[in-house]
Amino acid sequence: MKPFGYVRPVDTTEAVAAFAAHTDARYLAGGTNLLDLMKRGVEAPGTLIDVNRLPLDRVRETPAGGLLIGATVRNSALAAHPAVRARYPVLSQALLAGASGQLRNAATTGGNLLQRTRCLYFQDGSKPCNKREPGTGCPAREGIHRDLAVLGHSAACVATHPSDMSVALSALDAVVRLVGPNGRRSVPVTDFIRLPGDRPERDCEIRPGELITGVELPPAAPGAASAYRKVRDRASYAFALVSVAAVLDVRDGRITGVALAFGGLAHRPWRARRAEEVLHGSPATEAVFARAADAELAAARPLRDNGFKVPLARNLTVDVLSELADRGKGGGA
Template sequence: MRPFGYVRAGSTAEALAAYAAGPRAQFLAGGTNLVDLMKLGAASPGVLVDIGRLPLDGVEETPEGGLLVGATVRNSDLAAHPLVRSRYRVLSRALLSGASGQLRNAATTGGNLLQRTRCLYFQDVTKPCNKRVPGSGCPAREGVHRDLAVLGHSPACVATHPSDMAVALAALDATVRLESAAGTRTLPATAFHRLPGDRPEADTELRAGELITAVELPPPVPGARSAYRKVRDRASYAFALVSVAASLAVEDGRVRHAALAFGGLAHRPWRAWTAEERLLGAPAEPETFARAAEAELDAAEPLRDNAFKVRLAGDLAVRVLTDLAAGAR
């Protein structure tokens, strides 16, 4: 048993102060990932700062027509929210694709963004891992890596980010609100997570002492349809081998708007900027979608056992976009 302190914060200011005062402090909300890592020994906070009772559990419409989602909104509540179901179907479906009902009832919006990789070497403290112990090595490159990255990885790390929700947020151009003693700032969801480079221990662009307080969704694109689809080894309770979040608007048979993001392929949700550029103004046909996906995935560098992911991702993107285009007609 590793001893640790515990503080239940009554306000955001109190939470930030407790974090600053505590050795190796970490914020705790639902705890569905952090507590598991503590049990495995892969995380050992000195102090847990419980933010579960802060007034960050609301979903409200913004003056612009978007949504402001508090950091402690439960995944199940967000997926079922009427405005999310009607305006942001891709987000509702992504949330419902993750974990089990019991976990979704506990997991929070902020915690979902901050969950850590399920790479076997990261979770097994008897093995070296650059993400857990910088400089110790990445045995996954030559070891078990079937589920791991084909895009954006580095010699230091080939882990993938496990979130479904974060992939949808990347496709929706959401922004993440952060608060610290230094003030408030926002980050685009597409820039919140980072690629490993030579610092794989840093999953995000969070600064020390920053707390996620909300996620903001912009107004839906007029006429756009969206979808989330996930391929996994079994039908439930499994992380994505590949997932696709997409939004598409078609006018006169051509693509007027396209947003596409992949999950399961990289250290962060992978926004497919190259594919989107190829899609805009092009005929909304499977051949167009296939060429766009191929252009995006041309940058892939698969390892010995995960090259299948590249073809799988391309086929899945084509299927999702084709279905969205058919619905638009």
């Protein structure tokens, strides 16, 4: 392993200053993705800035009635938080669907969002990869791509974002809070993680030296039901082939509020805006759910071996929305 420096700041100001003062710095929290990539030689930071001492490990109520989740809150703690379980069950379910118990105990909210969008070729330094070395090509397009993207991919990259948490956050209209050399700003999760385009090496819209300080959830919609469902090759410790995060509010048989996001289909969590347009104001029936899924998935461009993801996503969407519609008849949640 390449030698590296190590810094432990005590506040965000010191952390941002440390990043600016060191060459090839990276922030370190749980390290469940970064340290693995360092061992593989994919990442080689000159300095690690350990942010675990920063006061970012709490979940707090916001004045508007939502939640502010600190960047170093561990995934296991967030999944078990009473306010998350009661008001945002889709998020708790997504967190519990991710990785393993041991990794959830280490992984953080900020780190989960910042994990690299990756495939087998990205993690193998002996293979070309536009994400790892821009301009070298994307062997996954003609190689092993069964698990990879069918939506929003480009000639440069067909990798899929691995996070379950971020799919739920997309459906919840969460906002990422950041601090950096130029001050503080906020970015919706739906805009924070990028599609590959011709710059697949840029996974997200974070600026040099910026640090995630937290994620803000808006107030939960009263009476809405929510759920996260994940299809994978084995029962645990596997990325999604397809996942669905949904929030649904049904009144008098009609859909009055809806949010839908897919995982496992694109380089970022895929907010299903076309499907939402079909659903809003429509009867809460399986036929409508199927029509909405078809409207969203019409843009899919499957590769040679992953076309099965399209009907899988369609069927999973219909199943999840049907479940929520039935639950909503009894009062939601």
